[in-house]
Amino acid sequence: MTEAEIPALADRPAVTVDVVLFSVRSSNLKVLLVCRSAAPFRGRWCLPGGFGRLSESLDDAARRRLQEETDVHDIYLEQLYTFGTPRRDPRGRVISVAYFALAADDVNAHANAEGVQVDWHPVPDLPELAFDHGEIVHYALQRLRYKLEYTSVGFELLPNEFTLTELQTAYETVLGENLDKRNFRRRILEAGILSETNRYRESEGQGRPARLYRYKKNAVSEVKARRLFP
């Protein structure tokens, strides 16, 4: 940062924000995509996002573009990675600050005013995406699986109140493996990050109703990783 001058306008890249929003729906991990209505890649699916404004922070830009394009708001969002290889956008040099987001399955997305298509797509089976957005989703999925194992970010995939079975199912869906019911429940309850309610999920069909829990917001939620070297 000691170079004499800020670069001339012509030497500046454009900067976008793009959001990878995951949600578990009908027992599948899905990602929210929009369909491009203009060149380049017209008709191809891509991540919601767009160019930021000079007056807003990157986080604000990500939230704003997500809401403008898909009507989704008030969800968990964190910065993922910045993608900036020179020819990733055919229009010129575009740097994309990618975000990673999670939503419960009661969060609904709607096409925006311009009538652009918006839909949830199952992650293991995505169409070819515009730009390098396929690569960005892949990177985000790694991050999701990773964080699920050592933080409590997984609660962001569930609505305010949920049953332990619902929580376990969300974990299993994302991780792609089955977990032991007793061990899962013991660990999560011992972690002290849930508070139980006195409400129960009325069973649809048969079966005993399940107790509903809530996530304690300001719970300490990070587990110390096992050290490589003690």
Added chain:
Amino acid sequence: MTEAEIPALADRPAVTVDVVLFSVRSSNLKVLLVCRSAAPFRGRWCLPGGFGRLSESLDDAARRRLQEETDVHDIYLEQLYTFGTPRRDPRGRVISVAYFALAADDVNAHANAEGVQVDWHPVPDLPELAFDHGEIVHYALQRLRYKLEYTSVGFELLPNEFTLTELQTAYETVLGENLDKRNFRRRILEAGILSETNRYRESEGQGRPARLYRYKKNAVSEVKARRLFP
């Protein structure tokens, strides 16, 4: 990314890369800083870095600016985080893609042609930095401590050949705590990521000479974190 058009030049932010380069020197964790020779913040220390070129990737820009300003090259480098709050640079909207880097203590930095000062500063005791660079260093330090515990990135703090005691000391310096010698050596040797040489460090002063080891480059180096929920 469905907005109709790429923004006009006047609506584009400037994008810099800034590098937080850590090294353990004379038993202290240090970070490499340069002294600003121009306004704003003239005379204040800041991170090496600068504006990227349209034709180069962000990683390339970070490596190039680091070499141009400090003559440091061929070191470990990874992207850290992108800082983009609107008023972080008084010259206008500047987004900084920050990098995290590590070097052994045999890597030397030199002032560049323009004669800008370059120096290693002990991390626990930094001067007030230009821009939000203090915050960036703080964020990088968290990342360093974190990664040290569950990856083998710590080897990047050491030269090609090193003794186990030197390795342990580097870890202790960064983590700010003492480690058990026998446990440390057992774990690291069992991990199978070091190969022993037949050379020894001639002891300066008294004491038995210590065997030199090398880090096996393509060793699998990540340890599975302890799960929050099994």
Added chain:
DNA sequence: ACAAAAGTGTTTACTATACACCCATGG
């Protein structure tokens, strides 16, 4: 012979994993 740093194993406590049955409700 002594000072200084290198090198080496074992015991104990804790944490993870595997595993099977009873309970409450609706039809």
Added chain:
DNA sequence: CCATGGGTGTATAGTAAACACTTTTGT
């Protein structure tokens, strides 16, 4: 009364942590 999903405890294996002395070299 039966089908469905909810809820619970224990025994075993594996990993982490604490801990002290012998070896090699230079002075």
